[in-house]
Amino acid sequence: MATADTMIEVNGLKKHYNRGAIKALDGVDIAITKGEVVVVIGPSGSGKSTFLRCLNLMEEPTEGDINFDGVDITKKKIKNAEGKMVKLDIDKHRQKMGMVFQHFNLFPHMTVLKNMTLAPVELKKMTEAEANEKALKLLDRVGLRDRAEAYPNQLSGGQKQRIAIVRALMMEPEVMLFDEPTSALDPEMVGEVLDVMKELAHSGMTMVVVTHEMGFAREVGTRVVFMDGGRIVEQGTPEEIFGYPSSERLKSFLLKVL
Amino acid sequence: MGDLIKLENFSKIGPFMKLFWQGTAVTVLLSLFTVAIGFILAIVLATMRLSEFRPFAFVGMTKDGKLTDNPTLRAIAKFNPLSFLATAYVEILRSTPVIVQIFIIYYGVFGVISLPKFTFLGFVKFERFFPGIVALGMNSGAYLCEIMRSGIQSIDRGQTEAARSLGLSSFQTLRFIILPQAIKNILPAIANEFVVIIKESAITYTIGVQDIMSAVNSVKSATFTIMEPLLVATAIYFCLCFPTSKLIAYIERRMSRGDRRHND
Numbered sequence: 001m002a003t004a005d006t007m008i009e010v011n012g013l014k015k016h017y018n019r020g021a022i023k024a025l026d027g028v029d030i031a032i033t034k035g036e037v038v039v040v041i042g043p044s045g046s047g048k049s050t051f052l053r054c055l056n057l058m059e060e061p062t063e064g065d066i067n068f069d070g071v072d073i074t075k076k077k078i079k080n081a082e083g084k085m086v087k088l089d090i091d092k093h094r095q096k097m098g099m100v101f102q103h104f105n106l107f108p109h110m111t112v113l114k115n116m117t118l119a120p121v122e123l124k125k126m127t128e129a130e131a132n133e134k135a136l137k138l139l140d141r142v143g144l145r146d147r148a149e150a151y152p153n154q155l156s157g158g159q160k161q162r163i164a165i166v167r168a169l170m171m172e173p174e175v176m177l178f179d180e181p182t183s184a185l186d187p188e189m190v191g192e193v194l195d196v197m198k199e200l201a202h203s204g205m206t207m208v209v210v211t212h213e214m215g216f217a218r219e220v221g222t223r224v225v226f227m228d229g230g231r232i233v234e235q236g237t238p239e240e241i242f243g244y245p246s247s248e249r250l251k252s253f254l255l256k257v258l
Numbered sequence: 259m260g261d262l263i264k265l266e267n268f269s270k271i272g273p274f275m276k277l278f279w280q281g282t283a284v285t286v287l288l289s290l291f292t293v294a295i296g297f298i299l300a301i302v303l304a305t306m307r308l309s310e311f312r313p314f315a316f317v318g319m320t321k322d323g324k325l326t327d328n329p330t331l332r333a334i335a336k337f338n339p340l341s342f343l344a345t346a347y348v349e350i351l352r353s354t355p356v357i358v359q360i361f362i363i364y365y366g367v368f369g370v371i372s373l374p375k376f377t378f379l380g381f382v383k384f385e386r387f388f389p390g391i392v393a394l395g396m397n398s399g400a401y402l403c404e405i406m407r408s409g410i411q412s413i414d415r416g417q418t419e420a421a422r423s424l425g426l427s428s429f430q431t432l433r434f435i436i437l438p439q440a441i442k443n444i445l446p447a448i449a450n451e452f453v454v455i456i457k458e459s460a461i462t463y464t465i466g467v468q469d470i471m472s473a474v475n476s477v478k479s480a481t482f483t484i485m486e487p488l489l490v491a492t493a494i495y496f497c498l499c500f501p502t503s504k505l506i507a508y509i510e511r512r513m514s515r516g517d518r519r520h521n522d
Binding site for chain 2 (some may be wrong): 019056058060076077091092094095096097098099101103105106107108109118119122123164167168171
């Protein structure tokens with residue numbers, strides 16, 4: 001399954017709570033290729049958010065492995081170039097995986113600009129001047145340059161989420177993970193956030209998106225993954241999933257949401 | 259018996275007012291030192307409680323660097339001795355009376371360690387004052403630790419997740435994201451603890467610290483009056499605590515007003 005272009009390869013991923021009483025993930029296998037926009041859909045409680053949060057180890061998997069850029073990040077220790085066992089630095093890997101949350105999670109005590117420049121400057125990825133310049137460019141891209149000095153609670157939900165997206169982009173990630181990015185938004189603000197995500201997809205960014213926006217899945221997704229009961233039930237192109245669903249569970253799910 | 263409070267009895271207190279003023283100075287000094295000790299202790303305790311120090315982590319690791327399935331080994335691997343010690347300290351100090359703690363420190367600890375006997379500022383006896391601030395500081399450190407811990411834990415988990423997802427370390431997350439928000443939340447509680455300490459410090463007269471309460475005792479035995487010196491002490495404590503809590507309330511209002519303005 002893995003090819004040279006494989007960015008993330010997940011094997012037998014399980015996440016159990018309460019000593020196995022709750023199986024949020026019950027064996028997920030998937031390989032995500034560079035440039036893909038994988039949209040994960042499914043009923044609530046199907047494990048789709050848990051799956052996404054396992055990819056950058058926001059949740060620690062109970063079992064299975066996650067290979068990112070050829071490194072199994074579920075390991076606590078890995079062999080380095082000289083063959084010695086060293087501690088795996090998960091922070092380094094997270095820098096390459098941007099994440100956008102349902103509730104934005106902007107830092108309320110910092111201006112928009114500081115929200116964006118904090119991580120790249122503190123992690124010595126760029127100087128403060130470079131970071132400021134890059135931040136302003138990104139703010140331009142999402143039409144919020146004039147909000148650079150605003151504080152998060154002076155912004156609308158849609159603005160907050162657009163800032164959260166460009167904040168993640170500041171680290172120049174290889175893949176962007178979206179955890180229901182429009183679910184906490186007022187309906188009239190969903191469009192502006194989806195537009196930014198669409199533009200990002202067209203620029204070639206690898207994306208994994210958990211969402212209830214079927215329109216987005218159909219239009220932007222290169223692959224749609226349907227999850228239920230902690231497993232991937234069906235996956236394929238948007239045409240296959242929405243046009244010719246094969247499993248009963250997907251059919252009944254689509255009947256409810258479309 | 260006669261009247262409980264007689265006006266002329268207050269004139270008997272007159273010559274002893276100096277004791278009250280010295281007692282007030284001792285009470286204020288005692289409280290300031292206690293807060294300082296308590297605050298530093300609380301920072302250490304809270305850091306220990308929230309630390310991720312896992313010296314036995316290797317027990318829970320398999321040969322290929324993964325977590326084992328064995329629940330007992332996992333529990334051992336997760337054990338954090340620093341957090342355990344700090345939690346034990348806090349729970350013991352919070353579950354026993356202050357007076358017991360003070361007696362243990364004064365008669366026990368400083369019965370073994372002998373302190374130099376000298377007087378500073380002309381009226382503060384070091385060998386009694388020092389055990390007083392140690393005991394009160396240890397006690398208030400436990401409470402302040404809980405204030406700090408809850409302040410840190412009251413910050414939404416999403417803040418930590420956002421910071422960690424950007425690749426910031428747990429220390430950087432604490433320093434840049436969590437602490438700046440937590441400190442603002444807990445400042446009023448810390449200031450309130452100061453008022454509590456002013457009042458609680460009265461108990462140190464039982465180990466001979468010459469604070470306001472000890473002035474009451476001296477006047478009682480010299481003049482055979484009790485209610486009058488107690489009323490004087492009441493007035494002094496009130497004048498110390500009431501303005502302080504009003505000031506805290508004022509600062510608190512100022513801070514939350516700032517929040518509301520941002521919400522526009």
